[in-house]
Amino acid sequence: MISEYFRLKERNTTVKVELVAGLTTFLTMAYIIAVNPSILSSTGMDKEALIVVTCIMSGAATLTVGILTNAPIAMAPGLGLNSIFVYLVVSEQMDWPTALGVVFIAGTFFLILTVLGLRRMIIEAIPKSLISAIGVGIGLFITFIGLQDLGIIVSDKNTLVTAGPVTLTVLIGLLGLFVMVYLEIKKITGALLWGIVVATVAAIALRQIGLPEQYISSSLDVSPIAFKLNIIGALKWGFFGSIFTFMFIDMFDSIGTLVACCHKAQMADEQGKIKGLDRLLSIDALATIAGSILGTSPTTAFAESATGIEQGGRTGLTAVVTGVLFLLALIFVPVVSIVPKYVAAPALIMVGLFMAKEVKRIDFANLEEAFPAFIIIVMIALSYSISTGLAFGFISFSIIKVVSGRAREVKPAMWIIAVLSLLFLTLDRIPDMIDCFKSLV
DSSP states (O other), X not given: OHHHHTTTTTTTOOHHHHHHHHHHHHHHHTTHHHHHHHHHGGGTOOHHHHHHXXXXXXXXXXXXXXXXXOOOOOEEEOTTHHHXXXXXXXXXOOOHHHHHHHHHHHHHHHHHHHHTTHXXXXXXXXXXXXXXXXXXXXXXXXXXXXXXXXXXEEEETTTEEEEOOOOHHHHHHHHHHHHHHHHHHTTOTTHHHHHHHHHHHHHHHTTSSOOOSOSSOSOOXXXXXXXXXXXXXXXXXXXXXXXXXXXXXXXXXXXXXXXXXXXXXXXXOXXXXXXXXXXXXXXXXXXXXHHHHHTOSOEEEOTTXXXXXXXXXXXXXXXXXXXXXXXXXXXXXXXXXXXXXXXHHHHHHHHHHHHGGGGGGSOTTOHHHHHHHHHXXXXXXXXXXXXXXXXXXXXXXXXXXXXXXXXXXXXXXXXXXXXXXXXXXXXXXXXXXXXXXXXXX
């Protein structure tokens, strides 16, 4: 029944492969269980309740994706979006219930755009070369995060980043990375997972991490943050910029991730259209709304889904396994939390390598498409933001087409994307631009 429901034979996969892929995806993104509460709790939200909500939203949203769309895509509160949530609370001087109201309104806009079919139109208006560039850019972005988590790349006040010292934790992480590379060369299923397991065992043996003091979670109370959102308080003109920021970033982060991962999972037809995209986008929007009600920042598709896809995950069974593990993590949060970032980091580096293969699909001989693609790749990684990289790439693509006299080749939806991108990059900088203009006058 499982094989028939998820069409495993049709997708050329097996239950074993899907199980390994789902577990791999979970292990590479399980860090969000600890990281999301750590970030959001700085606003005054209850940290224990945030851990529970993070597990619930990640598990429920991912399960829904697997069952309703048969896609190997995992969802969780977005890393980066939670930082913006905190930034809004501080910069806009709003309390966290009002910030949750902002997230709710933004999620409602996502859903309306999806129902009207505008989000699908936006995705299908993006040229194939830029779609490939999105995959490569996200790959570099994930690699950069992995290198930071591993400790090989560290911050530097003079050069922004530099090579870090070779410590014991770095060596443990590298051990996991070499295990992954070796097993991939040998075509052994579950290479990334085995690398994580070996590195975790090594970390325990070398006393870099210890076994948890308790194995069962002591509390599952979400009442301190659930159903506390203030929608009326968020309906102020002064908060429009915040709502638009969330809408843009969540929309294009999810679009970028879904496009890259779904193409990698061979879910696109001959015309490049992704099967089940409407449902995926609807679930993404509904997850954001539900997350705001329970008490967390926007829930969105995770780029780490690519780790499971690289392990052979091709169906919703991968997502179901990941979702179930997130729900089980509600009971075993102390156990899951012992896997440190430097152990999971090698998997991100490997995913970056796999996603970089898409670069061969970009026609670098055609500068009209090569330049915007290059800008997307570079800016996603260097700006540390998927949406910012896409904004620069979409704007440059439109400008180049106009200058070269090929404006008619740009689809109407692409013009909308370009305008939204321009607003995203300039909206919060308008006061500074006005001050600069006044000083020139």
